[in-house]
Amino acid sequence: AQKITQTQPGMFVQEKEAVTLDCTYDTSDPSYGLFWYKQPSSGEMIFLIYQGSYDQQNATEGRYSLNFQKARKSANLVISASQLGDSAMYFCAMREGLTGNQFYFGTGTSLTVIP
Amino acid sequence: DAGITQSPRHKVTETGTPVTLRCHQTENHRYMYWYRQDPGHGLRLIHYSYGVKDTDKGEVSDGYSVSRSKTEDFLLTLESATSSQTSVYFCAISSESYSYNEQFFGPGTRLTVL
Numbered sequence: 001a002q003k004i005t006q007t008q009p010g011m012f013v014q015e016k017e018a019v020t021l022d023c024t025y026d027t028s029d030p031s032y033g034l035f036w037y038k039q040p041s042s043g044e045m046i047f048l049i050y051q052g053s054y055d056q057q058n059a060t061e062g063r064y065s066l067n068f069q070k071a072r073k074s075a076n077l078v079i080s081a082s083q084l085g086d087s088a089m090y091f092c093a094m095r096e097g098l099t100g101n102q103f104y105f106g107t108g109t110s111l112t113v114i115p
Numbered sequence: 116d117a118g119i120t121q122s123p124r125h126k127v128t129e130t131g132t133p134v135t136l137r138c139h140q141t142e143n144h145r146y147m148y149w150y151r152q153d154p155g156h157g158l159r160l161i162h163y164s165y166g167v168k169d170t171d172k173g174e175v176s177d178g179y180s181v182s183r184s185k186t187e188d189f190l191l192t193l194e195s196a197t198s199s200q201t202s203v204y205f206c207a208i209s210s211e212s213y214s215y216n217e218q219f220f221g222p223g224t225r226l227t228v229l
Contacts, residue, residue: 002158035217045158045205047219052215091157095216101146101165101209102173103218105158 138206
Protein backbone atom coordinates (compact mmCIF):
# COMPACT_ATOMS: atom_id res chain seq x y z
CA ALA A 1 0.00 0.00 0.00
CA GLN A 2 1.13 3.52 -0.72
CA LYS A 3 2.39 5.35 2.34
CA ILE A 4 1.61 8.77 0.82
CA THR A 5 -1.10 9.45 -1.74
CA GLN A 6 -1.49 12.65 -3.70
CA THR A 7 -4.49 12.29 -5.98
CA GLN A 8 -4.22 15.59 -7.86
CA PRO A 9 -1.60 15.34 -10.62
CA GLY A 10 -2.26 18.93 -11.67
CA MET A 11 -4.04 21.93 -10.22
CA PHE A 12 -4.76 25.44 -11.45
CA VAL A 13 -5.47 28.47 -9.30
CA GLN A 14 -6.10 32.11 -10.04
CA GLU A 15 -3.52 34.52 -8.71
CA LYS A 16 -4.44 35.84 -5.22
CA GLU A 17 -6.83 32.96 -4.61
CA ALA A 18 -6.30 30.17 -2.07
CA VAL A 19 -5.65 26.58 -3.12
CA THR A 20 -5.64 23.26 -1.27
CA LEU A 21 -3.35 20.41 -2.26
CA ASP A 22 -4.46 17.03 -0.98
CA CYS A 23 -2.36 14.44 0.81
CA THR A 24 -3.38 11.28 2.60
CA TYR A 25 -1.05 8.97 4.43
CA ASP A 26 -0.99 5.45 5.74
CA THR A 27 0.85 4.35 8.86
CA SER A 28 0.22 2.32 11.98
CA ASP A 29 2.97 4.11 13.91
CA PRO A 30 1.45 6.56 16.40
CA SER A 31 4.51 8.79 16.02
CA TYR A 32 5.17 10.33 12.65
CA GLY A 33 5.99 13.57 10.93
CA LEU A 34 4.44 15.04 7.82
CA PHE A 35 6.27 17.39 5.47
CA TRP A 36 5.56 19.40 2.38
CA TYR A 37 8.23 20.29 -0.15
CA LYS A 38 8.12 22.58 -3.17
CA GLN A 39 10.02 21.87 -6.36
CA PRO A 40 10.09 24.78 -8.82
CA SER A 41 11.03 24.26 -12.45
CA SER A 42 14.66 24.90 -11.54
CA GLY A 43 14.61 21.51 -9.80
CA GLU A 44 15.64 22.16 -6.21
CA MET A 45 13.59 20.74 -3.34
CA ILE A 46 12.48 23.35 -0.82
CA PHE A 47 11.12 22.44 2.62
CA LEU A 48 7.88 24.30 3.34
CA ILE A 49 6.11 23.08 6.44
CA TYR A 50 5.99 20.31 9.05
CA GLN A 51 3.27 18.71 11.17
CA GLY A 52 3.99 16.24 13.94
CA SER A 53 1.49 13.54 14.79
CA TYR A 54 1.16 14.82 18.36
CA ASP A 55 0.82 18.47 17.43
CA GLN A 56 -2.52 19.80 18.63
CA GLN A 57 -2.66 22.73 16.26
CA ASN A 58 -2.35 22.92 12.52
CA ALA A 59 1.06 24.10 11.38
CA THR A 60 1.40 27.46 9.68
CA GLU A 61 4.34 29.10 7.91
CA GLY A 62 3.53 32.43 6.32
CA ARG A 63 1.09 31.80 3.48
CA TYR A 64 1.32 28.02 3.96
CA SER A 65 -0.84 26.12 6.39
CA LEU A 66 -1.39 22.44 6.90
CA ASN A 67 -4.93 21.16 7.40
CA PHE A 68 -4.19 18.15 9.60
CA GLN A 69 -7.06 15.72 10.08
CA LYS A 70 -5.60 12.84 12.04
CA ALA A 71 -8.64 10.58 12.06
CA ARG A 72 -8.91 10.85 8.30
CA LYS A 73 -5.13 10.54 7.88
CA SER A 74 -4.98 13.62 5.74
CA ALA A 75 -2.48 16.47 5.70
CA ASN A 76 -3.58 18.94 3.06
CA LEU A 77 -1.46 21.96 2.21
CA VAL A 78 -3.28 25.25 1.92
CA ILE A 79 -1.61 28.12 0.09
CA SER A 80 -3.32 31.44 0.63
CA ALA A 81 -3.13 34.41 -1.72
CA SER A 82 -1.42 32.48 -4.51
CA GLN A 83 1.44 34.15 -6.34
CA LEU A 84 2.91 33.39 -9.76
CA GLY A 85 6.03 32.14 -8.01
CA ASP A 86 3.98 29.40 -6.36
CA SER A 87 3.80 27.56 -9.67
CA ALA A 88 5.76 24.37 -8.97
CA MET A 89 5.52 20.70 -8.06
CA TYR A 90 4.51 20.05 -4.48
CA PHE A 91 5.38 16.86 -2.64
CA CYS A 92 3.92 15.51 0.55
CA ALA A 93 6.20 13.28 2.64
CA MET A 94 6.03 11.28 5.83
CA ARG A 95 8.61 10.09 8.31
CA GLU A 96 7.54 7.21 10.50
CA GLY A 97 8.70 7.65 14.07
CA LEU A 98 9.71 11.05 15.38
CA THR A 99 13.36 10.44 14.56
CA GLY A 100 13.11 7.79 11.88
CA ASN A 101 15.38 7.87 8.87
CA GLN A 102 13.10 6.78 6.08
CA PHE A 103 10.97 9.38 4.38
CA TYR A 104 8.16 8.38 2.05
CA PHE A 105 7.16 10.79 -0.69
CA GLY A 106 3.99 11.12 -2.71
CA THR A 107 3.97 11.43 -6.48
CA GLY A 108 3.47 15.16 -6.34
CA THR A 109 0.96 17.77 -7.53
CA SER A 110 1.82 20.26 -10.22
CA LEU A 111 0.38 23.67 -9.35
CA THR A 112 -0.03 26.38 -11.95
CA VAL A 113 -0.95 29.88 -10.88
CA ILE A 114 -2.84 31.78 -13.56
CA PRO A 115 -2.42 35.56 -13.73
CA ASP B 116 20.97 27.09 3.26
CA ALA B 117 22.38 23.65 4.00
CA GLY B 118 25.72 23.12 2.30
CA ILE B 119 25.13 20.20 -0.02
CA THR B 120 26.71 19.77 -3.41
CA GLN B 121 26.37 16.99 -5.94
CA SER B 122 28.72 16.06 -8.73
CA PRO B 123 28.44 15.74 -11.58
CA ARG B 124 25.27 17.74 -12.19
CA HIS B 125 24.69 16.11 -15.55
CA LYS B 126 25.99 12.87 -16.98
CA VAL B 127 25.34 10.85 -20.11
CA THR B 128 26.70 7.32 -20.15
CA GLU B 129 26.23 4.06 -21.97
CA THR B 130 24.56 0.89 -20.81
CA GLY B 131 26.94 -1.38 -18.93
CA THR B 132 29.37 1.28 -17.78
CA PRO B 133 29.98 2.00 -14.09
CA VAL B 134 28.89 5.38 -12.77
CA THR B 135 29.61 7.07 -9.44
CA LEU B 136 27.72 10.08 -8.16
CA ARG B 137 29.09 12.13 -5.30
CA CYS B 138 27.29 14.00 -2.56
CA HIS B 139 29.30 16.37 -0.39
CA GLN B 140 28.07 18.21 2.69
CA THR B 141 29.71 20.89 4.79
CA GLU B 142 27.26 20.58 7.70
CA ASN B 143 28.90 17.61 9.47
CA HIS B 144 25.49 15.95 9.72
CA ARG B 145 25.08 12.31 10.53
CA TYR B 146 22.35 11.30 8.11
CA MET B 147 22.67 11.26 4.35
CA TYR B 148 20.31 9.88 1.71
CA TRP B 149 20.16 9.10 -1.98
CA TYR B 150 16.84 9.35 -3.85
CA ARG B 151 15.82 9.01 -7.43
CA GLN B 152 13.02 11.06 -8.95
CA ASP B 153 10.99 9.77 -11.85
CA PRO B 154 7.74 11.08 -13.36
CA GLY B 155 4.73 9.48 -11.71
CA HIS B 156 6.79 8.09 -8.84
CA GLY B 157 7.88 11.10 -6.85
CA LEU B 158 11.06 10.56 -4.88
CA ARG B 159 12.08 7.06 -3.92
CA LEU B 160 14.79 6.23 -1.41
CA ILE B 161 17.73 4.23 -2.78
CA HIS B 162 20.10 4.04 0.19
CA TYR B 163 20.78 6.02 3.29
CA SER B 164 23.58 6.41 5.81
CA TYR B 165 23.46 7.05 9.53
CA GLY B 166 27.19 7.45 10.00
CA VAL B 167 30.59 6.69 8.55
CA LYS B 168 30.54 3.17 7.16
CA ASP B 169 26.92 2.74 8.34
CA THR B 170 24.48 2.40 5.47
CA ASP B 171 21.17 0.72 4.78
CA LYS B 172 18.94 -0.05 1.84
CA GLY B 173 15.91 1.92 0.84
CA GLU B 174 12.91 1.13 -1.31
CA VAL B 175 14.72 0.83 -4.67
CA SER B 176 18.25 -0.32 -3.87
CA ASP B 177 18.68 -3.02 -6.54
CA GLY B 178 21.49 -2.14 -8.93
CA TYR B 179 22.97 0.51 -6.61
CA SER B 180 25.65 0.49 -3.96
CA VAL B 181 26.85 3.24 -1.65
CA SER B 182 29.87 4.09 0.44
CA ARG B 183 30.58 6.59 3.15
CA SER B 184 34.18 6.69 4.29
CA LYS B 185 34.01 10.28 5.56
CA THR B 186 31.21 12.19 7.26
CA GLU B 187 31.07 14.72 4.45
CA ASP B 188 30.90 12.40 1.45
CA PHE B 189 28.28 9.87 0.38
CA LEU B 190 28.89 8.08 -2.91
CA LEU B 191 26.30 6.31 -5.04
CA THR B 192 27.59 3.74 -7.53
CA LEU B 193 25.80 2.11 -10.41
CA GLU B 194 28.02 -0.91 -11.06
CA SER B 195 26.65 -1.49 -14.55
CA ALA B 196 24.26 1.23 -15.63
CA THR B 197 20.99 0.31 -17.34
CA SER B 198 18.51 2.49 -19.22
CA SER B 199 16.02 2.04 -16.35
CA GLN B 200 18.44 3.98 -14.16
CA THR B 201 18.00 7.11 -16.25
CA SER B 202 16.66 9.52 -13.66
CA VAL B 203 17.32 12.57 -11.56
CA TYR B 204 19.24 11.69 -8.42
CA PHE B 205 18.97 13.75 -5.27
CA CYS B 206 21.13 13.63 -2.20
CA ALA B 207 19.70 14.81 1.12
CA ILE B 208 20.96 15.36 4.64
CA SER B 209 19.22 15.63 7.97
CA SER B 210 20.08 16.11 11.60
CA GLU B 211 18.39 15.90 14.96
CA SER B 212 19.59 19.47 15.40
CA TYR B 213 17.02 20.62 12.88
CA SER B 214 13.73 21.70 14.38
CA TYR B 215 11.78 18.91 12.74
CA ASN B 216 14.58 16.58 11.71
CA GLU B 217 13.65 17.59 8.19
CA GLN B 218 15.71 16.71 5.14
CA PHE B 219 17.56 19.25 3.04
CA PHE B 220 18.31 18.38 -0.55
CA GLY B 221 21.18 18.90 -2.91
CA PRO B 222 20.63 20.37 -6.40
CA GLY B 223 20.27 16.98 -8.10
CA THR B 224 22.16 15.05 -10.79
CA ARG B 225 20.52 14.30 -14.09
CA LEU B 226 21.75 10.92 -15.36
CA THR B 227 20.99 9.59 -18.81
CA VAL B 228 21.89 6.01 -19.68
CA LEU B 229 21.84 5.33 -23.43
